[in-house]
Amino acid sequence: MNLDDRDRRILALLQRDSRISTADLAEAAGMSTSACWRRVKALEEAGVIARYGVRVDPARAGLGFQAIVHVQLIRHDQAQVAAFIRQIERRDEVLDCFATTGQADYHLRVLCRDIAAYNAFLEGFLFTLPAVQSAQTNVVLREVKQAGALPL
Incomplete structure (x- = not known):
């Protein structure tokens, strides 16, 4: 269109x-x-408007921990990658997932209640996925800018 x-x-x-x-x-x-x-x-x-929504303040909703997680895969065969993506899509903590070039294969934006909940996410989920080799976490200290609209 x-x-x-x-x-x-x-x-x-x-x-x-x-x-x-x-x-x-x-x-x-x-x-x-x-x-x-x-x-x-x-x-x-036409699908230009994909959906309507509401923006919730994470801190006021009790979700005070946010991180960017850089994930490297050990296996890159199609079946392992597809399984990794399916598992990531099922996790509510993962707000965004990007397949990228560079050292990390995927970048996740993860939002949790606190550091303990994030640790449970890592140990109980991410590190149990067979395709995951490693994950590096960057803790978000504060949001400087979050786009709410596309630059039309």
């Missing part, structure tokens, strides 16, 4: 507040309510 300026404006507004009413969205985008509704539906059907 080719996005025009109005589509980008709608997307920017929805990223800021996905609960905005269609009427307010249309007004802010400079179009009629019905035309705006049709564009939003088209963006949803």
Whole structure:
């Protein structure tokens, strides 16, 4: 789907507040309510709008420990990699997982209640996966910037 300026404006507004009413969205985008509704539906059907959501403050939700984990695999055959990915996808603590170039094969963003919960994640889960050779942890001291919207 080719996005025009109005589509980008709608997307920017929805990223800021996905609960905005269609009427307010249309007004802010400079179009009629019905035309705006049709564009939003088209963006949803095309998969440009993947989902709507809410941002929760991790600390206020009792999740005060965050780390970036650099994982090296010992086995890179397709079956082992697929099994590793399936297991990672099942873990709620793993917010993001990126396959990357460089020394580490995968980078995980992990969020836990505290250091003890993180240690349990490592020892009871990550280090038990057959494909995992090693993991290096960088503890997040504070968030400097967290993008909430794509730069459209």
